[in-house]
Amino acid sequence: MKTYLDCIPCFMQQALRAGRMVTSDEKLLKQILNKTGEMVKTISMQATPAETGMIVYNIVKEVTGVNDSYKNIKQQHFKETKSIYSELENIVANSDDKLLSAIKIAIAGNIIDLGVNKSFNIVKDVKIILKQDFAIFDYEIFKIQLEKSKNIFYIGDNAGESVFDKLLIKELKKPVKYAVRSIPIINDVTMEDAIASGLDEVAELIDSGCKSPGIILKQSTPEFIRLFNTSDLIISKGQGNYEGLSDCKRQVFFLLKTKCSIISNHLGVKEDSIIFKEHKI
């Protein structure tokens, strides 16, 4: 997916929001906006928004000197997601279609996204999404593909959400490799976060090599590329990964909640839709 013109004011908002996670110093925040504004002319509209996102969050790191501004809030999200984990586990266990329930829970976790301007209440919103209908629902095709797959490559998105990914991975009942970001960027899931989510108990964790809030194939490690090309089934979580993989040359199952008008329009759905979409070759 390319960058849209409307992404550009959004980069300014993201810069300000990320800056405010670390400082309330108006001069530093203005400096972040100055540098982000100056950077606009370098944005290639052919790049994915996640590529520019990386530059924006690097500006915030550079100006504030803080490397992981979302560290504390990620801890809070772990606490909240873990507090309802058993309850959600019971919902899955008591479902007629356990796999589908686990997919819905994994999508519900995708609300925990601090890259967009949406407030959320984890415990409350998850339960609402569990009752929400899918705007795109390629479940039958997924089940067929899952049935014949020997291995699965699961590309993670946000920390906290990763706790719910564990529930889905358990229901897939196949060997899973789980890819994480290389460094802390927004509240995206890193190796440390994946371990804190207990994902190492159910999957093999893989560093994607990406330092952006979404997969960029040309920045990924050879191992990531190999797994991406050869795995039998790929699940990609969230908007940032969708941006980077929506034009890729293999089958991918995108699992996300649409949280901005650009992604929603790209998928042809309303904002705040839940999506389970097969991307075909």
Next chain:
Amino acid sequence: MKTYLDCIPCFMQQALRAGRMVTSDEKLLKQILNKTGEMVKTISMQATPAETGMIVYNIVKEVTGVNDSYKNIKQQHFKETKSIYSELENIVANSDDKLLSAIKIAIAGNIIDLGVNKSFNIVKDVKIILKQDFAIFDYEIFKIQLEKSKNIFYIGDNAGESVFDKLLIKELKKPVKYAVRSIPIINDVTMEDAIASGLDEVAELIDSGCKSPGIILKQSTPEFIRLFNTSDLIISKGQGNYEGLSDCKRQVFFLLKTKCSIISNHLGVKEDSIIFKEHKI
């Protein structure tokens, strides 16, 4: 009122929205955003948002070569406001408190603002606002001031809205001077628009000297300043004028609908409130 950090992403949105009024050429629109982005570092946080707004809209004019990008849409707003003028005139005529009804209609007209990211339906929204309660309501003080005033200085805001200002001016029953913008900027009311609104029949029209989407006293003509300092009563319409006059050293009655979080917070009210506020010396 000073510029807030949140105004800066909003300037980028305004630049894009204004550009799109004139062109759908993505390269030109990107160029507008590049120049607006570069300009961010020159923004003084002590200036009013309207001062920076002027620079933003000048960038749009410069890049597109179009001087009055809102010309057509202003004509459409005139058509719509004039189509319900008699009906609103009847509402005033049949009211127990004619002055208050006319004030509400004048505020309702303030929805016709293309500087903010809000869609509106003139005919429908005006009727909703007529039933809305004021968040700030200094009507009693206004009536006392009006009673003892020999002359009134009325500072206009948007074209179309200006048609409803005529209704209020007729109810004031005092000599009124009506100030307009010096040049077309967004959909703000110019001399030509004021005449098209029939305001020349009820008031003496004055060029404010301002080329910004809101009064900037240091840019105003000596005549505007004289009237501003000496008039018995001042009515200031809309957000842009509020930004420029909220710290001024005389009594002003602000009549506006709050259409962004920054102005709403500054006034201590919720967004989409209707305001009739006495600014004291």
